[in-house]
Amino acid sequence: MVNEMETFLPQDGKNGATVYKFTPAKSDVEANGTIQFDPFKERKLEHPTTDGETLTHLLKASLGTGILAMPVAFTYAGLAGGILATVFTAFICTHCAYVLVKCGHTLYRRTHRTAMSFSEIAEVAFENGPEWGRRWGMPTSYCIRYGLFITYFGTCAVYTVIIATNFQQVIEYYYGSPLNLRVMIALLLVPLILLSWIPNLKYLAPVSMVANVFMGVGLGITFYYLVTDMPPVNDRPLFLPVMQWPAFFAIVIFAMEAIGVVMPLENQMKTPQNFIGLCGVLNQGMAGVTLIYILLGFLGYVKYGDEAQGSITLNLPIEEIPAQAVKILIALAVYCTFGLQFYVCLDIGWVAIKDRFTKRPKLVEYVMRTILVTAAVLLAVAVPTIGPFIGLIGAFCFSILGLLIPIVIEMVTYWEEGFGPGNWIVWKNVVVFVFGIIALVFGSKSSIQDILALYA
Numbered sequence: 357m358v359n360e361m362e363t364f365l366p367q368d369g370k371n372g373a374t375v376y377k378f379t380p381a382k383s384d385v386e387a388n389g390t391i392q393f394d395p396f397k398e399r400k401l402e403h404p405t406t407d408g409e410t411l412t413h414l415l416k417a418s419l420g421t422g423i424l425a426m427p428v429a430f431t432y433a434g435l436a437g438g439i440l441a442t443v444f445t446a447f448i449c450t451h452c453a454y455v456l457v458k459c460g461h462t463l464y465r466r467t468h469r470t471a472m473s474f475s476e477i478a479e480v481a482f483e484n485g486p487e488w489g490r491r492w493g494m495p496t497s498y499c500i501r502y503g504l505f506i507t508y509f510g511t512c513a514v515y516t517v518i519i520a521t522n523f524q525q526v527i528e529y530y531y532g533s534p535l536n537l538r539v540m541i542a543l544l545l546v547p548l549i550l551l552s553w554i555p556n557l558k559y560l561a562p563v564s565m566v567a568n569v570f571m572g573v574g575l576g577i578t579f580y581y582l583v584t585d586m587p588p589v590n591d592r593p594l595f596l597p598v599m600q601w602p603a604f605f606a607i608v609i610f611a612m613e614a615i616g617v618v619m620p621l622e623n624q625m626k627t628p629q630n631f632i633g634l635c636g637v638l639n640q641g642m643a644g645v646t647l648i649y650i651l652l653g654f655l656g657y658v659k660y661g662d663e664a665q666g667s668i669t670l671n672l673p674i675e676e677i678p679a680q681a682v683k684i685l686i687a688l689a690v691y692c693t694f695g696l697q698f699y700v701c702l703d704i705g706w707v708a709i710k711d712r713f714t715k716r717p718k719l720v721e722y723v724m725r726t727i728l729v730t731a732a733v734l735l736a737v738a739v740p741t742i743g744p745f746i747g748l749i750g751a752f753c754f755s756i757l758g759l760l761i762p763i764v765i766e767m768v769t770y771w772e773e774g775f776g777p778g779n780w781i782v783w784k785n786v787v788v789f790v791f792g793i794i795a796l797v798f799g800s801k802s803s804i805q806d807i808l809a810l811y812a
Contacts, residue, residue: 395461395470396470400470403556403557403624404558405561405625409558410622410631411637411641412564412565413617414617414637414642415564415641416564417614417693417697418641418642419568419571420611421667423575423611423648423652424668424669424686425666425667426607426608427653427655427657427659427660427664427671428668429603429611430653430654431664433596433600434592434594435592437596441605442650442653445609446612446642446646448609448791449609449613449642449758453762454638455763455765455766456477456619457618459769460622461628461632463477463480463481463769467480471622472623473620473703473704474757475496475501477765478497478500479494479496479497481493481765482768485768485772489768507753507754508616508698508700510735510745510749511750513735516544516733517537517742519544519690520537520736522683522686522690523683523687525683526674529680538740541737542737548729549725551694552694552729553725554695557620557621564693566692567689567690567692570688570692573685577678578668581672582668583659586659587658587661602795603802605791606751606799606801609759610799612646615758615762617699620699620703625637669686698729702724702728705724706721706724709724741810745803747803747806748807750799751795751800752796754799755792755793756796759788759789759792760788766781767781767785
């Protein structure tokens with residue numbers, strides 16, 4: 357493997373910025389002076405994941421509980437409008453993830469690195485980019501790290517509430533008296549800690565596969581309810597006023613967005629070059645996710661119309677055993693998904709402290725895992741109604757991190773190379789920027805309304 361000290365040397369730039377320059381090792385330089393460095397061949401992993409395992413994780417990351425809100429999202433766009441808007445949203449989210457990974461691969465070769473996190477890609481892109489942007493490398497890196505950590509830590513807390521609530525509803529139906537939700541959440545502490553102890557994504561892949569099975573069976577039963585006694589399709593409008601569409605985008609983008617897991621998944625791949633590309637893992641996963649989102653949204657809206665609730669499972673009759681099975685299956689799927697969402701927090705947290713604990717690092721890592729899970733559960737116990745607050749944080753962070761930051765990284769990374777014929781990359785990014793601002797404004801507005809309704 358190439359000696360990093362020989363290939364990635366920091367130098368002082370203007371305004372105190374660190375400009376990374378690399379000096380190739382002799383083994384990387386051919387007789388004609390060209391530099392040959394393949395980051396994918398040089399990547400050494402103890403437990404690399406296969407393309408199939410990465411696809412499983414990606415499906416699980418994108419097929420979260422947000423998919424259950426698709427029918428209510430269609431109430432803002434109509435049947436045909438909902439299909440078109442879902443495809444457009446999926447295209448934008450997938451493209452931004454693609455841009456992030458593509459810039460990462462470009463920077464791997466420029467700096468002779470074999471892997472980088474989301475925040476590191478941003479930092480290196482700025483510090484090796486145009487003169488005006490070099491001072492922004494470290495601040496951008498910190499913003500990304502803190503934003504991802506807060507969002508995904510909050511998501512883990514919300515997941516504990518979702519799991520507990522689904523089990524609570526079924527148990528209360530048979531028990532005949534109300535149960536304390538906080539107690540139900542506290543009972544999840546030990547199972548969640550055990551799940552968090554799974555050491556890496558390689559061993560977490562079977563858990564994600566089980567989660568996909570649970571979610572698939574739960575959605576299958578839900579589809580059965582939706583197609584049974586379904587009213588005529590022409591009873592629902594094909595298009596609704598365009599002014600309502602931003603609310604649709606606000607729901608779908610935060611249900612589908614998974615920017616936080618993209619680079620951790622790519623960094624652990626045996627063949628990271630297969631993550632992107634026309635038939636790459638990213639496009640395969642998002643194509644399947646988009647189809648499922650469209651089916652559930654379309655059928656749910658046809659079935660329930662404007663009576664569709666925030667989670668389609670709330671429209672199912674709780675007195676029927678199949679509907680109860682849906683709640684249990686989705687609760688189990690969310691439990692299994694907790695490990696993947698938690699991995700983002702773990703990755704950020706461990707990178708921040710690992711240099712301080714060189715003795716018994718494994719022990720320290722597992723102590724950190726336990727403390728983080730305990731903190732998430734305690735947060736959920738203290739504030740079981742935390743969902744709208746995390747929704748507000750997610751609306752703010754995912755709009756910026758998932759849509760705006762990747763296109764900024766792309767602009768900085770290719771600043772010297774140019775932006776294609778007619779500067780088409782610039783115009784493309786203007787469209788993405790406008791879409792991101794719309795998602796930011798209307799997503800935040802929707803979450804604030806939920807918070808106000810909660811305390812009204």
